[in-house]
Amino acid sequence: MLDIASLSELLNQPRKIVITTHHKPDGDAMGSSLGLYNYLVQQGHHAIVIAPTDYPEFLWWMPGNEEVIIYTEKTETAARLIAEAEIIFCLDFNHLSRINQMGELVGESSAVKVMIDHHLEPQDFDDYRYWNINACATAQLVYSFIVEELKHPELVNADVATCLYTGIMTDSASFRLPNTTAAVHRIVANLIDAGAVNWRIHELVYSNAPENRLRFLGYCLSNKLEILREYNTALISVTKEELKKYESNTGDTEGIVNYALSITGIRLAAFIVERTDMVKLSLRSTGEFPANEICKRYFNGGGHRNAAGGQSGRSLEETIQQFKQILPEYKTLLIQ
Incomplete structure (x- = not known):
């Protein structure tokens, strides 16, 4: 060195x-x-x-x-x-x-x-x-x-x-x-x-977003937001077809996960998106909850404690189910 x-x-x-x-x-x-x-x-x-x-x-x-x-x-x-x-x-x-x-x-x-x-x-x-x-x-x-x-x-x-x-x-x-x-x-x-x-x-x-990006955000919040109250977790998932419909460009999905995390009582938020070659995950958390641990252990990723990312070679639906199946393991941390 x-x-x-x-x-x-x-x-x-x-x-x-x-x-x-x-x-x-x-x-x-x-x-x-x-x-x-x-x-x-x-x-x-x-x-x-x-x-x-x-x-x-x-x-x-x-x-x-x-x-x-x-x-x-x-x-x-x-x-x-x-x-x-x-x-x-x-x-x-x-x-x-x-x-x-x-x-x-x-x-x-x-x-x-x-x-x-x-x-x-x-x-x-x-x-x-x-x-x-x-x-x-x-x-x-x-x-x-x-x-x-x-x-x-x-x-x-x-x-x-x-x-x-x-x-x-x-x-x-x-x-x-x-x-x-x-x-x-x-x-x-x-x-x-x-x-x-x-x-x-x-x-x-x-404050420099094209119209389609705002419409896409509205669609995600109105139609794709799922709340898992038992685990104080929120999830938004998006398909390739939905990205195409809203003419999504690089960066258009950035920050959407934070809207899910902003809901009162939510400790963990996930944005799961189907890309051309794989499924991408973006996790955000509050307090001491280790979002990076989930990404590292299960989704070939990592990052910071409260902001992490990963990926999956499975289908979108399979990835969503895998994410949900992981939550019981972290229930104590999520509801404390």
Whole structure:
């Protein structure tokens, strides 16, 4: 493992740098990646963000987004850049399987690999690790990495601040989760001082939806919401046909699970959606309930205690039934 002095020395002259994040990137994934990108280009580095897949349109406005390469759309270009990279920053993921086909390319690369992440159980593929499971967002860690580790607070300009604010805001559920500590709010205050326009960022992310997305949300809440009162659990499930009917795009299902969790008395909420190749699950919980444990044990996934995800090779109906059959095991935790 490199120490911070050695990494700082590497970054003292322009390098070919690739920044990547997990597939189907969310606000924290793209916010942390573009925040780091906007920091590195100020120092003359030849940096590029490569996303394994596409990501929601409501994130396209962030500074530097126009330079992002999507691997599935420009595979040869992305592969060449990874092969040529001297440093690869791996943000908001800690296992190479999370970047799909890119995982093999990154794993085989001779570049110095830097992991910045807040998820459990990291894989040992990195040369330098800035990792804290108590951080509310990877964007929070990127801020600390720039300011505290690399000692460059003056390079947190408006573009860097805007991206990092977006990452922290989205991964903290607009500053509502328990790990949104006083320290996080102090970082956010610094980002606003540096030029992040907080109200505008919130508007661009949360008040920028196409009509179909709102109609789809209404349909889910009116027709697909199931309450399992015995277990203080709420469930929303969606078929491929329903996604197609509402012309659902990447990101349109994001956040729907939180509406289920907002119901009085609900401790666990699940959003289960049928995709082309598999069934995806998104779990949210309150308090000490371990949503990540369910995803890890039963659905080949993981995440944080109160926010986790998984997948299933079974049919949608079979996956729903499996989820329901698991609940009695956790009844004591769900009803306490």
